[in-house]
Amino acid sequence: MKHIIPIVAVLLAICLSLPLLLAAQPPEERSVEIRTDPEKPKDTIVDVLIGTTPPMPTENGLLILRAYYDKDNNGKRGEQDQELENHLTCEIDAIEYSLPAFIPGLAYNKNYRITCSGKDFMPSRPIPEIFIAKHGQIIKMDLPCRPYTPPPTTEPLASPPQ
Numbered sequence: 001m002k003h004i005i006p007i008v009a010v011l012l013a014i015c016l017s018l019p020l021l022l023a024a025q026p027p028e029e030r031s032v033e034i035r036t037d038p039e040k041p042k043d044t045i046v047d048v049l050i051g052t053t054p055p056m057p058t059e060n061g062l063l064i065l066r067a068y069y070d071k072d073n074n075g076k077r078g079e080q081d082q083e084l085e086n087h088l089t090c091e092i093d094a095i096e097y098s099l100p101a102f103i104p105g106l107a108y109n110k111n112y113r114i115t116c117s118g119k120d121f122m123p124s125r126p127i128p129e130i131f132i133a134k135h136g137q138i139i140k141m142d143l144p145c146r147p148y149t150p151p152p153t154t155e156p157l158a159s160p161p162q
Contacts, residue, residue: 063139089116
């Protein structure tokens with residue numbers, strides 16, 4: 001029994017130091033991993049099995065677009081100005097939205113161009129590009145509009161009879 005205790009102690013010391021001995025490498029054999037894409041971290045086992053988590057709502061921008069009939073043509077919403085619903089459609093990132101529109105999921109640090117059209121009304125002022133400068137930024141835009149009358153179509157003159 002007296003001989004078993006030192007043997008157990010030696011075996012325990014070997015077991016505890018074995019990982020340290022195996023992990024020790026000479027300095028010239030150590031390798032360094034260089035990432036070529038610092039933006040994209042490597043997938044973990046959890047990401048592979050479950051999938052990555054979607055971005056939080058506060059990471060993306062939000063755009064709220066509304067249109068109104070600017071009766072006095074001053075470009076500012078007043079009491080006499082009337083809300084226009086379903087008179088205009090606006091296109092952002094190749095997706096059309098009928099106004100009023102609630103547009104979530106706009107990427108951070110990106111410009112967006114807005115183009116609008118309608119049958120009866122058109123925006124009376126140029127629509128500026130929007131830029132999502134902060135995570136979770138909310139942009140509210142009221143578009144002043146005026147009635148739109150398409151230019152008259154001119155029919156070609158009939159050629160005189162010969």
